[in-house]
Amino acid sequence: MxxxxxxxxxxxxxxxxxxxxxxxxxxxxxxxxxxxxxxxxxxxxxxxxxxxxxxxxxxxxxxxxxxxxxxxxxxxxxxxxxxxxxxxxxxxxxxxxxxxxxxxxxxxxxxxxxxxxxxxxxxxxxxxxxxxxxxxxxxxxxxxxxxxxxxxxxxxxxxxxxxxxxxxxxxxxxxxxxxxxxxxxxxxxxxxxxxxxxxxxxxxxxxxxxxxxxxxxxxxxxxxxxxxxxxxxxxxxxxxxxxxxxxxxxxxxxxxxxxxxxxxxxxxxxxxxxxxxxxxxLRRDDGAQRYRATLAPWLGTFLDDQIKLNDFGASEYLIQSLAQEGWTAQLWHYRGELYRMRGNPRDLVNAAQFYGEAVALDAQMADAHRGLGLSLLKTGQPGAGQEALRQYLALKPDAPDARLIGMMIPNQGPGQ
Structure with missing residues (x-):
């Protein structure tokens, strides 16, 4: 050259x-x-x-x-x-x-x-x-x-x-x-x-x-x-x-x-x-409410992408920052995802708690039931974990992992 x-x-x-x-x-x-x-x-x-x-x-x-x-x-x-x-x-x-x-x-x-x-x-x-x-x-x-x-x-x-x-x-x-x-x-x-x-x-x-x-x-x-x-x-x-x-x-x-x-x-x-x-x-409008409303449909996607970066500290900071305006089922769910993905025994206990908070705020959030079930299974609570997974399949029967999840539940074979 x-x-x-x-x-x-x-x-x-x-x-x-x-x-x-x-x-x-x-x-x-x-x-x-x-x-x-x-x-x-x-x-x-x-x-x-x-x-x-x-x-x-x-x-x-x-x-x-x-x-x-x-x-x-x-x-x-x-x-x-x-x-x-x-x-x-x-x-x-x-x-x-x-x-x-x-x-x-x-x-x-x-x-x-x-x-x-x-x-x-x-x-x-x-x-x-x-x-x-x-x-x-x-x-x-x-x-x-x-x-x-x-x-x-x-x-x-x-x-x-x-x-x-x-x-x-x-x-x-x-x-x-x-x-x-x-x-x-x-x-x-x-x-x-x-x-x-x-x-x-x-x-x-x-x-x-x-x-x-x-x-x-x-x-x-x-x-x-x-x-x-x-x-x-x-x-x-x-x-x-x-x-x-x-x-x-x-x-x-x-x-x-x-x-x-x-x-x-x-x-x-x-x-x-x-x-x-x-x-x-200093006293001008900063447009915070308009911004949150516009970002809401994409927040889950952006949080999911962030968690996949495998930067636990930054992701935890961002979720906590978003929660300053109040915890939502979505924020609890993604905090559960963050801890479950890291996967230490204490993380799985915390993840189950966070998913539980999400379900308490929105019982129709299928993915929170899924995360809750998987976390409970890994912490030695098979009964509660399987029940959470049944709720997941009931809410989302056409989930791409429905067959795999079904195999984790007794008396519920693939496709049932």
């Missing part, structure tokens, strides 16, 4: 990998000072209308993203629910303004991670893991506005150009370093490579900060509560902390930046976003 081709390929890769919200979390940095330095109002850029790509680089990047969009549009991961798509679009429009969002094409992807991206050709991808984690329209709007800020600032094009120039320079320094007659000369080239890499990562972090400032500026100008932007990062830090605790890992540091981090640390972002939020917007 030529140096130019390598630069183009790595530039494209840098865009694809670097447009997400999450970064990896330089020691000794005074984050309070840094957060205050970035907590300066970012005026909204004048709306440029239906922007068209300019120059060879940008046209080529748009063409690449157009091809990618064609593939995404046919992907089975795309959630095609009309109501959910219309709602997410409306939240974007309510945040950045109708004129700005009109030509944005949104794809909701059933991927259970916290993320959203926006490509330079106005396609936005929203992951269902994000929808599960935000609690209201204001928090969702903060994330969508951040991604729109990347687009309106042309960050993807600038990142593409920087990555291409940087990787070209890295390739040449590698060649010249290998030809160096003395160690000190080779060391100079190695130091140059480290400097180039550091500038590339810093470039990405600065773009993230700019997109953060733009995102909260959109919220300040909207009717949604701008303080939600900082809350997103507070919630995420708590989830990461809960995940690490249950894995027995060292407590995460949210105030440090790794050399290869493409994003600012979470604590820094939460700090300057809180400072940037208009204090007069």
């Amino acid at each position: 030529s140096f130019r081709a390598r630069g183009l390929a790595l530039g494209a890769l840098a865009f694809l990998l670097g447009s997400d919200l999450l970064g990896v979390g330089l020691s000794g940095v005074d984050l309070s000072r840094m957060a205050h330095a970035y907590a300066q109002p970012s005026p909204l850029p004048p709306y440029a209308g239906a922007y068209q790509p300019q120059g060879v680089d940008e046209i080529g990047l748009w063409q690449m993203m157009d091809e990618d969009e064609r593939a995404i549009a046919q992907s089975p991961l795309v959630v095609r629910d009309e109501a959910l798509n219309a709602y997410v679009r409306q939240v974007l429009c309510d945040t950045v303004g109708q004129h700005r969002c009109n030509s944005v094409r949104i794809y909701i992807l059933q991927v259970p991670v916290f993320n959203a991206t926006m490509a330079p050709n106005r396609t936005m991808r929203v992951f269902t893991g994000l929808l599960l984690r935000v609690r209201n329209e204001a928090e969702l709007g903060a994330v969508l506005a951040h991604e729109f800020g990347h687009f309106e600032s042309r960050h993807s094009l600038n990142k593409f150009k920087a990555a291409r120039s940087g990787t070209d320079l890295l390739a040449w320094t590698a060649v010249l370093g290998s030809l160096a007659p003395r160690y000190q000369v080779a060391r100079t080239y190695q130091n140059l490579q480290i400097s180039v890499l550091g500038n590339l990562f810093r470039f990405g972090r600065d773009q993230e900060r700019e997109a953060d400032r733009l995102g909260v500026a959109y919220l300040n100008a909207s009717q949604l509560r701008p303080q939600a932007a900082a809350q997103v990062w507070q919630n995420l830090m708590q989830e990461i902390d809960a995940s690490a605790l249950h894995r027995g890992l060292k407590k995460p540091r949210f105030d440090t930046i790794a050399f290869t981090a493409s994003h600012p640390p979470e604590a820094e972002r939460a700090g300057y976003l809180a400072e940037l939020a208009d204090p007069d917007g």
